[in-house]
Amino acid sequence: MSRGTERVDGMSVFDPDCTSREVLEHATGRWGALTLAALVNGPLRFAEVGRAVSGVSDRMLSQTLQRLEADGLVSRTQQSTIPPRVDYDLTDLGRPIAERICDLIETIYEQLPGIVTHQRALRAAEASPARDTSD
Amino acid sequence: MSRGTERVDGMSVFDPDCTSREVLEHATGRWGALTLAALVNGPLRFAEVGRAVSGVSDRMLSQTLQRLEADGLVSRTQQSTIPPRVDYDLTDLGRPIAERICDLIETIYEQLPGIVTHQRALRAAEASPARDTSD
DNA sequence: CGGCATCCGAATGGATACTG
DNA sequence: CAGTATCCATTCGGATGCCG
Numbered sequence: 001m002s003r004g005t006e007r008v009d010g011m012s013v014f015d016p017d018c019t020s021r022e023v024l025e026h027a028t029g030r031w032g033a034l035t036l037a038a039l040v041n042g043p044l045r046f047a048e049v050g051r052a053v054s055g056v057s058d059r060m061l062s063q064t065l066q067r068l069e070a071d072g073l074v075s076r077t078q079q080s081t082i083p084p085r086v087d088y089d090l091t092d093l094g095r096p097i098a099e100r101i102c103d104l105i106e107t108i109y110e111q112l113p114g115i116v117t118h119q120r121a122l123r124a125a126e127a128s129p130a131r132d133t134s135d
Numbered sequence: 136m137s138r139g140t141e142r143v144d145g146m147s148v149f150d151p152d153c154t155s156r157e158v159l160e161h162a163t164g165r166w167g168a169l170t171l172a173a174l175v176n177g178p179l180r181f182a183e184v185g186r187a188v189s190g191v192s193d194r195m196l197s198q199t200l201q202r203l204e205a206d207g208l209v210s211r212t213q214q215s216t217i218p219p220r221v222d223y224d225l226t227d228l229g230r231p232i233a234e235r236i237c238d239l240i241e242t243i244y245e246q247l248p249g250i251v252t253h254q255r256a257l258r259a260a261e262a263s264p265a266r267d268t269s270d
Numbered sequence: 271c272g273g274c275a276t277c278c279g280a281a282t283g284g285a286t287a288c289t290g
Numbered sequence: 291c292a293g294t295a296t297c298c299a300t301t302c303g304g305a306t307g308c309c310g
Contacts, residue, residue, distance in 0.1 A: 028163035
């Protein structure tokens, strides 16, 4: 049991009923991770987050932000002006988590060349299964 | 532009067409993150991964492992004995990524008390909206 | 501008049964 | 044991339209 995610506190992300698993799913969901990553450089308005996380619809962005807000990872500040202005920011709870997401993304960047090479090798192997690629 | 996920290499996880985004989604998908985390302590057999990641069905586990394998993050070693034995392990590509996932999980553990407190405060505020909780 | 409600197709994902 | 195939319910998620 050298390294991993075991905890002596009686909580485990592997437990389907543990809050940590829920939070993990919100933070790593399809849009959750990108949303948190988009906020590390400072607060953004709704539309700005949407532009940063390209591909997300208003609906999904709204849901994602609401969940992150409910978990206390993101704060929502609304100015009831016209037009309205809403700023989203990381909370003290959310910032360290968002930073770990950025670390993960950085690591993926670092491994990306190897991953792409692997994917290409796989496709080549599928195209001509007679000859293997281990040479 | 103090800190974040910008890259000068012309790749961005925020680009829907970038491979890094695809890999991020596989690694942080519903079962992807837990599967990678389950493998950090060493190789596991199919059923062992399933037991570690409690709640996952055979079908989803199989799909998840196949995607991670296709990305080159996980290796699959099959002994064609009877009964068959298949071991899944992190590759050199996958290990650093899995470790960042574990870091993320650790960070969530650390913030969990605050998150739970926040969630409870929210529910209390909803239950009695007349009185606010800012005192 | 910053949402929420509705509709609807697509994808996810569980249960079960079956194979080597 | 380690899957795959089929079926089916649930959810995801985009498009559109409306509201403050």
